[in-house]
Amino acid sequence: MAEIQVEFDVPAEMRDGTVLRADVYRPGGAGPWPVLLSRLPYGKQMALAIALLDPLAAARRRFMVVLQDTRGRFASEGEWEPWTYEESDGYDTVRWAAALSGANGSVGMIGASYFGNTQWMAALSKPPELKAIAPMVTWSEPDDGLWTRGGAIELGITAPWSLMMGADALMRRHSTDPATLVSSLGGLVQDLDGLADGGYGELPAGRFPAFVRHDLPELGYERSRREPEWARSCRVAGRHDEVDLPTFQVGGWYDIFTQGTLDNFTAMRRAGRSATLIMGPWSHTNQQHVIGDVNFGFGANSAFMGMRGPLHGLQLDWFQRTIGDGEALEPDTGRVLLFVMGVNQWREETEWPLSRAVDTDFHLRADGRLTQEPPAVAEQAEEFTYDPMDPVPTTGGALLMSDEFRPGPLDQRDVEAREDVLVFTTEPLTEDIEVTGRVKAVLFAATDGPSTDWVARLCDVDEHGVSRNVTDGIVRVRATPAEPAEHVVDLWSTSIAFRAGHRIRVQVTSSNFPRWDRNLNTGEPEESASTARVARQQVFHDPARPSRIVLPVVPARQEA
Template sequence: MADIRIEFDVPAEMRDGTVLRADVYRPAGTGPWPVLLTRLPYGKQMPLLAGILDPLAAARRGFMVVIQDTRGRFASEGEWDPWTHEESDGYDTVRWAAALPGANGSVGMIGASYFGNTQWMAALSKPPELKAIAPMVTWSDPDDGLWTRGGAIELGITAPWTLMMGPDALMRRHGADPATLGGSLVSLVQDLDGLAGGGYGELPAGRFPAFVRHDLPELGYERSRREPEWARSCTVAGRHDEVDLPTFQVGGWYDIFVQGTLDNFTAMRRAGRSATLVVGPWSHANQQHVIGDVNFGFGANSALMGMRGRLTDMQFDWFQHTIGDDEALEPDTGKVLLFVMGINQWREETEWPLSRAVERDFHLRADGSLTPEPPSTAEQPEEFTYDPMNPVPTTGGALLMTDDFRPGPLDQTAVEEREDVLVFTTEPLTEDTEVTGRVRAVLFAATDGPSTDWVARLCDVDEHGVSRNVTDGIVRVRAATPGEPAEHVVDLWSTSIVFRAGHRIRVQVTSSNFPRWDRNLNTGEPEDSATTARVARQHIYHDPERPSRIVLPVIPG
């Protein structure tokens, strides 16, 4: 380690003259070395970065490491404008990094979340020196997990992310006026600390008042509604054919972007590219073995990977194949490594989704049961009242919010005791039942207003009767005909779990999950101006003509 050389704040000039700065780590010796590059807006020396890319460990493995502050953040010049410049700045930075003293001309990129997306944007810009990318826990379509989900606003991430990005922006804005800076920072922190205590509930949700108060660039939902074409600046979906590179993608079953990770993988495979996929039981920021209320076993930890070794070493090995000097090591077509919850085992596959999965319907019944058999006669529809001012509270899931809201599988007792949550449960299973793949709910439902939301959640009920969430989803209905039943499909994304013999499968149906998703005020007014709510009367149908159900991808035993 004493031989590793570090240069701080090395300047790189972008095409418009803006200077971005990076820390550069060089191994012992004279090189040349392949370059591992990451570009992030959170500070290039942030403590959590080591869990994604430990630059010293990478340098010991023979990589030159370049960690750059994105435009308008920390040591880099320019205006902070989320997403807008990442494609062009990514191109310019890759070319600059490949030409650094000691570099061998080949660049790979690595990083998570925002700096998973900066890799995709750089790859789409096609710098010739970029040879491979390894995006972790990042999206494909920003309107499927980043900005919205099923048409509802991802308020849970949008509000804290925007406010947490504020201190650096305010210090740049008021750096010459300490008094103003101090007051603005105090006000910002108060809003951030107050989100869980009521701040999330400010209206209108589509033009969030806290962002207006502090004049901050928000995550992108609001701008993308005003400027639809601008959304392309962080959209990967539909553009995978433009990326002719091998990819190593990492996700977690309780990560807010898990479906985006899976979609990126499948799209790259369809495009004929080498693609590797690893999905653990993890959340967005936790790759250890205890997620939510569940201990998945030490083998689930990314430091062990079921005794395969560290995930970071797997990534380094892969980069040695793709950007290293050994031309004899050609990347293969990629691998798939999935963690199957319930039995808590890693399993190697060759594909995603699994072609051997068989879709099975489990029907919601009037007596609260969940059965493979559909209703043979008309059953009375279920009713509940949805009050946006008393929404169902977010309790676990694939989320990224303030620390008051834990991700992962959590006890659902308090949720399921509410009168505005319908619960449907199977009999105890007589044998293990594996569900691996994409889950959806088909609801025949009616509301008495012009707009509402439908939320469905899949749960595992253990032998002691404790119900824990597995996966969920939402769909926003913007043009309902009051009182008229209609079919609504709720995408619950994907999972891999074995429901053990003696356990029961449960489905919750309701109309809110707040503040993860913004509340539908049931009026049909646009989210950027709606401030008045009405109570909605909801009906779920289950009869031969309207068989509400959940569709599970079951792996034959």
């Protein structure tokens, strides 16, 4: 094969005259070739972009590759506004890429997170040349993982992301004033480095002081509250039937957008589109086989995929089937590939969610028990005190935060030793119990204030007594003081086999900080609340108020 040709900073003019720039990789030899396009705000030559869409490997497979800096970022012109222009710029860029010298007129898109969403926005704009998208670890509803979760602010990702993205903004703003640039960047780095040591705790959380200090565009929570219609600029939920394209979606059980990936897949299947899904045990930025404290086995690594070959190769195979100009591989009608933690195995399915999974109640009981049997008689309510100035610290989970906070399954001993964390545990299991699907907690609870949060966490306790988090969720509630009410906490989805000899555990508390902002228990708006009060919490478990966790249990397969 002849030498691959690379052209840097190729200009593309958008409809309003703004010029965006892209690096273009052309295969050697004669074209024309289908185009793989990625539009990202992190720098088109950054290691992550190159790793996700290895342009040389793609070019060897006879794809032209286009990596573009989004508007207002790095080599591209314009003002940086997260999300605002991605639908219109996506449309214009697809049409431009399809007309490049050597292109055959067919475009596919690939990328993760922000540049997973740029694919959805481009697809919603309907450029005729866009034939397929492969979004990874991205959301569906921004108020379910991007900006908020259960009504609580996703402070863990909002603060570092907005500050990190501010570096390029400040360099542009002060490009002609070196002294001011050095000073402003120094202050930004100081705030970024200081998040874990108190910066996350600045109030009000809904009008975060660090963003005001540096006059930076933030991830979008604050703007979406000021301009609700603007939130449509990155919302996929409710619009899937407008996307008449095949999709290849990749997510992770410890990714900050786990449920968004699954929701996008199910919505596309519901709309009758060809949709492929891969869910590994991964976090947002780690697709290897050691996540948190757990080694899931080398087969879990995206470079291996349990003898299926690298994930990137599976994606290119799929693109060959959907837009490739060479001989197609087997027909693609969409499939599901899930990694089942606990047994640490990949398993092929034809659907999500699994229709054979049975929602099974595990009841919170007196003396910290967790049983499938509901309480037959009244049991004493559990009580604890929640102090927003001493919140439960974030320890593992599906998160993306400053580097001091590791994602994935971590030892929960320090969390479970706290007096403001209730713990409910089964007896050691006599046989494996597989939980694959969406998990929820139903809590009958009361607080003595006008507002509070309820957090529930599912854990796996191994044979040595080590408890590790599996999945969790939060719900922010308005309350009538001291009046019990039913609250449903969405713990999103997982796939794990709780092994025989292990125990299933549920934590109930009122904070997970700084992953989610603290409820100050006053009922004041997040954009102005700065004074906290201590709340006295009750969780009930009696015949009339059966607090429980609902697990989608997959029956063991019967041998023929």
